[in-house]
Amino acid sequence: MDDALILKYASPVPRYTSYPTAPHFSETVGQAEYQSWLDAIEPGEALSLYAHVPYCDRLCWFCACHTKQTLRYDPVTTYLNGLHREIAAIGGRVNGQAKVTALHLGGGSPTLLRPDDLIALRQAFNRHFQFSSDCEISVEMDPNDLDEARHDALAAIGMTRASFGVQDFDPVVQKAINRIQTYEQTRDAIEASRARGVRSVNCDVLYGLPYQSLSSLEATIDAVLSLAPDRVALFGYAHVPWMKKHQSMIPDESLPGIVERFAQMSRAAEMLVAAGYEAVGIDHFAKPGDSLAIASREGRLRRNFQGYTTDSAETLIGLGASSIGQFRQGYVQNMPATGEYLRQVEQSGLAAMRGYMLTPDDRLRSRVIAAIMCDFAFSFSRLRAEFPECAGTVIEEAKLFRARDVDGLTAIEDGFFRLTERGRPFARSVAAVFDAHLQSGRGRHSVAV
Incomplete structure (x- = not known):
C-alpha cells in the first residue's frame, strides 16, 4: 500500500459503533424520553443488556473506557447497590414478556467483583428480566483478577463467552501501558474458563502501542494463536490524551507513526488469516465455525457499542455509570460520574443524562x-x-x-x-x-x- 495513500485516509474519524456518535448526544433527551422508550418495549421483544463496572484495581495507561482505579472494595459495594436499584427500576418498566437474548458485563473490570457479588448480580437480573434459554452471557476478563472462586462464580452465572484483554505480551510494551500480564496467566485463565464449559473465547490485541514493533507484534500474534481463541479482535490503540488524561503517561514519541501502524495492522491480519481465521468487518477475526464468521458470510453481522456482534435485538439497555442504550427511537446515556449516577438511581431508579432522538x-x-x-x-x-x-x-x-x-x-x-x-x-x-x-x-x- 502506498504510504501517501495511507496518510491521505488516516485522518481522525469515529469508530462508528453508533450513528450519530456520542459527541452529538445532548440533554434535550433525558429521563422522560428514556421512560417512554422503556414503556414502549413490546411483548416478546428481544432485549440485549449491558452492565458497566467502572472500577479496576490498576489503571492501564492505554485505556479509553469510563473507569477508575480503586484499591478498596467499599466503593464497589456501594456502586453495586446502586446498580441493583437500576436493574429493579428498569425491569419494572420493561414488558415482562420481553426476552433477554444477550447480557454483557463490561468495564472497567467486571472480574474485579467478588464471587458472591457476581452471583448476586446475575440473580438480580433474573428477578427483574426474563431470559431466553439460549441467552449469550459474555464477560470482559482481566486474568490478573481471576482465581478459582471467581472462575466458579462466572460458571455459576452461565457465562458463555469470555473476552480476554491481551493487548501485547512484550514486557517493554506492557510496562509502557501499565498492563503487566504474562502469557502463562492468560493461558491458565483461558484453560480454566474452558474447563468450566465456556464455549467461546475472544482475545483482544492492540497495535499502535508505545514501543511496539512489527516483530514484537508478530510474537504476540504467534502467542495468541497458540491459545486457539475462537475470535480475535485486532484494535488500533486510540491515543486520546485530551479525553483520557492518564494516556499522557504514554510519551508521544514512543508511538509508531501512521504508516508503521498500518504495517502492524496488515501484518497481524495476514498472520490471523494464514492461521485459518476469517476476517470479519474491519478489525475482527473468527474461526470459520464461529457464529460471528457465519453471520458475516450470511450478511447478518451487526455492530453496536460493544463492537461486532451476532445479537439481533433492536433494543440494547445500558445499565451502570456511563452506559449507553440503543432503542428504535434513539440513544440514551447514563451519568458517567459514579457519584452522580448513584444519586440519580437513589432518587428515581434511572440515571439518564443525555441522548439523541433519531x-x-x-x-x-x-x-x-x-x-x-x-x-x-x-x-x-x-x-x-x-x-x-x-x-x-x-x-x-x-x-x-x-x-x-x-x-x-x-x-x-x-x-x-x-x-x-x-x-x-x-x-x-x-x-x-x-x-x-x-x-x-x-x-x-x-x-x-
Missing part, C-alpha cells in the same frame, strides 16, 4: 454506515425500499464520491456501492463520507488506521 435521515445514514462497517457494501434498491422518501440523497452522495474516487477505494456494481479490496482498510474514512454530523466540530477522534 430522525428519518439519521436512520438512513445509520443503515448505510453500518452496512459499510459490516459488509463493505450497501444496496441502492434496498435503501429505496426501506427509505423511499430520502434514500435518493444518500445514493447521489455515493455516486458523487465514486466519481471523485481517484484512488479506487470504491466501485458501483449491480446496484451496489462497494468498497474494493484496496478500500477496505479505510472503511471508517469511507463511512465518514455519509456522516451528516461530522462537520459540526463536536468531538475529537482517533486516527482511522
Whole structure:
C-alpha cells in the first residue's frame, strides 16, 4: 500500500459503533424520553443488556473506557447497590414478556467483583428480566483478577463467552501501558474458563502501542494463536490524551507513526488469516465455525457499542455509570460520574443524562454506515425500499464520491456501492463520507488506521 495513500485516509474519524456518535448526544433527551422508550418495549421483544463496572484495581495507561482505579472494595459495594436499584427500576418498566437474548458485563473490570457479588448480580437480573434459554452471557476478563472462586462464580452465572484483554505480551510494551500480564496467566485463565464449559473465547490485541514493533507484534500474534481463541479482535490503540488524561503517561514519541501502524495492522491480519481465521468487518477475526464468521458470510453481522456482534435485538439497555442504550427511537446515556449516577438511581431508579432522538435521515445514514462497517457494501434498491422518501440523497452522495474516487477505494456494481479490496482498510474514512454530523466540530477522534 502506498504510504501517501495511507496518510491521505488516516485522518481522525469515529469508530462508528453508533450513528450519530456520542459527541452529538445532548440533554434535550433525558429521563422522560428514556421512560417512554422503556414503556414502549413490546411483548416478546428481544432485549440485549449491558452492565458497566467502572472500577479496576490498576489503571492501564492505554485505556479509553469510563473507569477508575480503586484499591478498596467499599466503593464497589456501594456502586453495586446502586446498580441493583437500576436493574429493579428498569425491569419494572420493561414488558415482562420481553426476552433477554444477550447480557454483557463490561468495564472497567467486571472480574474485579467478588464471587458472591457476581452471583448476586446475575440473580438480580433474573428477578427483574426474563431470559431466553439460549441467552449469550459474555464477560470482559482481566486474568490478573481471576482465581478459582471467581472462575466458579462466572460458571455459576452461565457465562458463555469470555473476552480476554491481551493487548501485547512484550514486557517493554506492557510496562509502557501499565498492563503487566504474562502469557502463562492468560493461558491458565483461558484453560480454566474452558474447563468450566465456556464455549467461546475472544482475545483482544492492540497495535499502535508505545514501543511496539512489527516483530514484537508478530510474537504476540504467534502467542495468541497458540491459545486457539475462537475470535480475535485486532484494535488500533486510540491515543486520546485530551479525553483520557492518564494516556499522557504514554510519551508521544514512543508511538509508531501512521504508516508503521498500518504495517502492524496488515501484518497481524495476514498472520490471523494464514492461521485459518476469517476476517470479519474491519478489525475482527473468527474461526470459520464461529457464529460471528457465519453471520458475516450470511450478511447478518451487526455492530453496536460493544463492537461486532451476532445479537439481533433492536433494543440494547445500558445499565451502570456511563452506559449507553440503543432503542428504535434513539440513544440514551447514563451519568458517567459514579457519584452522580448513584444519586440519580437513589432518587428515581434511572440515571439518564443525555441522548439523541433519531430522525428519518439519521436512520438512513445509520443503515448505510453500518452496512459499510459490516459488509463493505450497501444496496441502492434496498435503501429505496426501506427509505423511499430520502434514500435518493444518500445514493447521489455515493455516486458523487465514486466519481471523485481517484484512488479506487470504491466501485458501483449491480446496484451496489462497494468498497474494493484496496478500500477496505479505510472503511471508517469511507463511512465518514455519509456522516451528516461530522462537520459540526463536536468531538475529537482517533486516527482511522
